[in-house]
Amino acid sequence: MSVVTSQTFSGNGGQIPDDGNAIEFSILVQNLIPSTIDTANFGLETICINLNHTWDADLDIRLIAPDGTSILLTSGIGGSGQNYSVTCFNNHATASIMSGHAPFNGTFRPLGWLGKANNGQNANGTWKLRILDTYPWADTGILYDWNITFGSNPSGLFNLYSSDIPIIVINSNQLEIPDEPKIDAMMGIIHNGQGNLNFINDPFNDYSGHIAIEMRGSSSQYFPKKSYAFETRDEFGNNNNVNLLGLPKENDWLLIANFTDKSLMRNSFTYDKAREMGYWAPRSRYCELVINGEYLGVYSLMESVKLDDDRIDIAELLPDSITGDALTGGYILKIDKWTGANNDGWQSAFLPPIHSNGQTIFFMYHYPKPDIIVPQQKAYIQNFINQFETTLNGNQFNDPVNGYYQYIDIQSFVDYFIINELAKNVDGYRLSTFLHKDRDSRGGKLTIGPVWDFDLAYRNADYCGGDDYTGWAYKFGNVCPDDGYQIPFWWDRLLEDSVFISTLSCRWQNLRISGLDTTTIFNHIDSVALYLQQAQSRNFYQWPILGIYIWPNPSPLAQNYSEEINGLKKWFRNRLHWLDNNMPGFCPNVSLDETVHKNIRIFPNPAVDYLFFDGPYCKTSRIVIYNLQNIPVVQEMLTNQPIFVGHLSSGMYVYTIENDGRHFNGKLVIQ
Numbered sequence: 293m294s295v296v297t298s299q300t301f302s303g304n305g306g307q308i309p310d311d312g313n314a315i316e317f318s319i320l321v322q323n324l325i326p327s328t329i330d331t332a333n334f335g336l337e338t339i340c341i342n343l344n345h346t347w348d349a350d351l352d353i354r355l356i357a358p359d360g361t362s363i364l365l366t367s368g369i370g371g372s373g374q375n376y377s378v379t380c381f382n383n384h385a386t387a388s389i390m391s392g393h394a395p396f397n398g399t400f401r402p403l404g405w406l407g408k409a410n411n412g413q414n415a416n417g418t419w420k421l422r423i424l425d426t427y428p429w430a431d432t433g434i435l436y437d438w439n440i441t442f443g444s445n446p447s448g449l450f451n452l453y454s455s456d457i458p459i460i461v462i463n464s465n466q467l468e469i470p471d472e473p474k475i476d477a478m479m480g481i482i483h484n485g486q487g488n489l490n491f492i493n494d495p496f497n498d499y500s501g502h503i504a505i506e507m508r509g510s511s512s513q514y515f516p517k518k519s520y521a522f523e524t525r526d527e528f529g530n531n532n533n534v535n536l537l538g539l540p541k542e543n544d545w546l547l548i549a550n551f552t553d554k555s556l557m558r559n560s561f562t563y564d565k566a567r568e569m570g571y572w573a574p575r576s577r578y579c580e581l582v583i584n585g586e587y588l589g590v591y592s593l594m595e596s597v598k599l600d601d602d603r604i605d606i607a608e609l610l611p612d613s614i615t616g617d618a619l620t621g622g623y624i625l626k627i628d629k630w631t632g633a634n635n636d637g638w639q640s641a642f643l644p645p646i647h648s649n650g651q652t653i654f655f656m657y658h659y660p661k662p663d664i665i666v667p668q669q670k671a672y673i674q675n676f677i678n679q680f681e682t683t684l685n686g687n688q689f690n691d692p693v694n695g696y697y698q699y700i701d702i703q704s705f706v707d708y709f710i711i712n713e714l715a716k717n718v719d720g721y722r723l724s725t726f727l728h729k730d731r732d733s734r735g736g737k738l739t740i741g742p743v744w745d746f747d748l749a750y751r752n753a754d755y756c757g758g759d760d761y762t763g764w765a766y767k768f769g770n771v772c773p774d775d776g777y778q779i780p781f782w783w784d785r786l787l788e789d790s791v792f793i794s795t796l797s798c799r800w801q802n803l804r805i806s807g808l809d810t811t812t813i814f815n816h817i818d819s820v821a822l823y824l825q826q827a828q829s830r831n832f833y834q835w836p837i838l839g840i841y842i843w844p845n846p847s848p849l850a851q852n853y854s855e856e857i858n859g860l861k862k863w864f865r866n867r868l869h870w871l872d873n874n875m876p877g878f879c880p881n882v883s884l885d886e887t888v889h890k891n892i893r894i895f896p897n898p899a900v901d902y903l904f905f906d907g908p909y910c911k912t913s914r915i916v917i918y919n920l921q922n923i924p925v926v927q928e929m930l931t932n933q934p935i936f937v938g939h940l941s942s943g944m945y946v947y948t949i950e951n952d953g954r955h956f957n958g959k960l961v962i963q
Contacts, residue, residue: 298337298443299324303421305435308345312428316356316420317435324442327414335410335446338399339365340380341421345433348373348394349514352424355440357409358417360466361584364404367516368426370394371843383407383447388836403516403835406447408586415442426514450834452587454491457827458483458498458537458579460547460593462505466584469520471513474504476529479522481579483537492582499536502527508546510629512747515842517551517589517835521596537577537593540602546574547581548592551835552842553747554856556590556828557820562715562746564816568807569707572603573742580827589831590824597726597742599624599659604742606730609660614668621731623673624659628723629777636662638674642681644778646769651778658726676729680738684782690789692914692927697791701739703923705786706796708740710803712765715749716867718758720765721779751846751863759846761866787876790950791916791927797877798922810868814861821857828853878948878955879922892951894935898961901938905930910952917947917960937962 303319329335339355348370355363365381366389373394381389381402389400409415421438425431452459464477480496505522512519524543526532531543550556559576566573576594580587599606599622606622613619625637637656644651655677657665680699689695712720724745729738751759756772766783768775786792806812821828832838832853839851850856892907894915905915915935917926920943928935930951940962948957 298441300439300441301419302437302439303419305343305437308343308351308423308425308433308435310425310428310430310432312425314352314422314424316422317438319419319421319438319440321358321416321419321440324415327416328412329410329415329442329446330412331407331410331446331448333446334444335442336406336415336440337443337446338380338382338441339402339406339421339438340378340441341365341376341435341438342378343376343423343433343435344374345376345425346372346374346431347427348376348396350425350427350430351433352426354404354422354468355406355409356420356422357413358415358419359409359411359413361409361411361413362422362466362468363402363406363408364516365389365402367403368514369403369516370396381406384445390836390840405449405586407449408584410446410448411585449585450587450830452492452580452582452830454489455580455827455830456489457590457823458577458593459490459492460579460581460591461492461496462503462581462583464505464584469505469507469518469583471507474506474521474523477503477505477522479503479505479524481536499524499534501525501532501534502529504529512549512551515549515551517549519549519591520547521545522547537579539575539577539593539595542595542598542600542602544596544598546592546594546596548576548594550590550592550747551837552845553752554832554838554842554845554850554853555817555821555860556592556824556831557817558715558746558750558752559594560592560820561816562711562743562749565807566707566711566741566743569711569803571704571707571741571743572605574744578824578827580830587830587834589834590827597624597658597744604659604728606728607734609665609669611660611664611666614666617731617733619668619672620736621729621734622659623657623669624726624728625673625677626656626658626727627653627721627725627780628656630654630656638670640681640780641678642685642781644769645781645784646773646778649774649776651776653778653780659728673729676738681782684785689785690791692929696786697927699738701735701737702792702795703799704739704741705782706792706799708743709766709783709786709796710800710808711743712749713871714808714867715746715765716751716758716761716763717746717749717765718753718756718768719745719748720768721783722768722777748844750860750867753844754846755844758844761863762870790877790914791924793877794879794916794918794948795877795922795924797875798879798918800871800875800877801879802922804868804872808868810865813864813868817857817861817864821853892949892956894947894949894958894960899937900962901936902934903937903960904934905949907951913949913951915947915949917945919943919945922946 352367353365375395377397379396380399385399385401459482461480480500481498482490482494483498502525503522508521509519524532524534533541533543563573574595576592581591640653684696913930945960947960
């Protein structure tokens with residue numbers, strides 16, 4: 293039997309709807325010779341489309357084979373340009389569709405691999421072109437026509453043979469993984485240990501079992517490389533707590549794509565630094581991901597944000613926890629975009645500093661979830677936050693006894709400020725901002741964190757000053773007053789408090805000689821880059837975006853991975869220098885000589901139970917005593933009353949006296 297080397301089948305088009313629903317256009321393939329398609333001898337070679345549509349980046353276009361195999365042709369590409377005018381996709385093409393520009397014309401390598409369809413199936417049957425306008429109710433378009441070609445130079449697959457980092461393999465039986473709900477799938481992890489190669493055909497030795505998986509993210513869902521959330525389950529569909537790649541047992545996990553972050557490390561760097569500073573932040577492991585036989589690149593397997601002994605370790609809040617100490621915690625809240633499920637909450641009574649367009653602050657319930665939290669718990673946490681905001685907004689907001697200190701863990705707010713300002717996080721404080729509160733019997737103060745979602749930080753946003761190493765992230769509203777998501781008034785107010793900024797100054801100085809030392813940061817970046825050296829090259833072959841603008845990368849664009857890493861380090865150097873010169877506050881450093889004044893002193897020194905102040909004072913005079921970790925342990929207004937220090941442990945302390953706008957500091961010994 294002779295083989296026809298090239299056989300083309302054509303199909304009609306039609307209107308592309310703009311209602312959030314996908315439309316499918318069909319071609320019936322009949323009498324294909326041979327009927328069985330593969331990657332070696334005969335199979336799918338090319339698909340061509342001819343369509344008109346404004347904002348090409350809104351389009352997600354896929355080819356669906358008769359056996360249900362789905363192949364991504366293009367998604368989120370082309371920006372505000374329009375049209376795919378006789379645009380063909382062939383995996384042997386030199387240029388990727390990602391390197392093209394609208395209006396598209398010519399032959400490009402698709403985002404997916406046509407070879408997925410060349411899997412030995414019978415190609416006679418219905419082939420579908422599936423088009424989804426991901427940004428509904430904005431514009432419409434039309435598909436004029438399309439065709440598919442089979443031949444003797446079939447498309448293959450990018451086969452991952454081996455990796456020096458773990459490999460995760462997921463099989464959803466060719467079903468597309470939806471935004472929600474989760475679908476059943478199988479997952480295996482290959483990890484032969486540090487320093488050993490992992491081969492794609494090795495046995496699954498870290499995990500092999502059931503999962504339920506869905507896409508995750510908000511704006512990141514518009515990128516072609518998707519992030520996923522999944523649960524590990526047993527064969528009966530029940531949650532199954534397991535260790536994955538050495539991470540503590542749990543059943544809720546994430547696979548983060550880091551698509552727009554071409555360094556692949558902005559999130560993991562931030563979380564690592566937060567843990568070094570003493571907080572829980574998501575732990576992660578780099579891996580290479582294969583779903584339904586298709587290589588998808590480098591991902592971060594990551595812990596999700598949830599209540600757990602090994603995650604946010606606060607008290608469990610049950611539906612019947614409605615009185616007494618049990619009602620006071622624990623709660624997890626979030627300030628974020630109002631998208632997706634579980635976005636119930638309440639609006640703050642206090643407007644953000646910038647609110648000319650009617651902007652407000654909205655708190656969302658993260659734990660307990662909106663469908664579980666009961667009215668008494670909603671009332672309690674709303675009232676607690678309102679009391680905190682009311683006090684912080686009041687005239688006596690920094691009163692040592694009745695001020696805001698009674699409501700928040702000040703150190704967590706200081707460190708959260710440092711991390712977001714170090715990163716110049718364009719989303720900082722206003723999006724992906726978590727807060728949690730434990731029971732009163734376990735401390736009970738509002739803690740901010742964990743830090744989350746820093747892929748647009750560290751000079752990776754070309755809007756609202758995100759690419760400028762100068763300036764403050766907390767002043768976002770001054771740069772982008774029209775943005776709908778603004779920053780709570782908290783930060784402007786906190787920075788009016790000398791105790792807060794003194795603590796901030798001390799913490800910054802300590803971190804700059806430890807975890808945030810420039811050399812330490814550079815070593816961290818270099819070590820991750822070296823670890824990913826082989827894997828990143830495969831990632832950027834699958835997703836050839838180096839040197840190509842991906843929203844919202846600032847210019848100039850790095851042309852290769854080495855340039856990307858060097859650019860990140862250069863930005864860190866500039867940002868750290870700016871922060872060193874602009875960080876507010878005064879730190880009473882124990883290495884400094886004492887500042888003395890003939891009319892101002894505290895006594896006795898050493899002290900046992902009480903201190904007395906001798907000197908003139910005014911309504912704003914106060915003393916702050918710090919331990920040697922530079923954490924304030926006593927904050928008192930100065931009057932003619934003694935200052936109680938009997939609760940302090942014996943040892944060396946540092947004090948600062950604020951008197952009539954001047955600062956005097958010294959050393960204090962408690963016996």
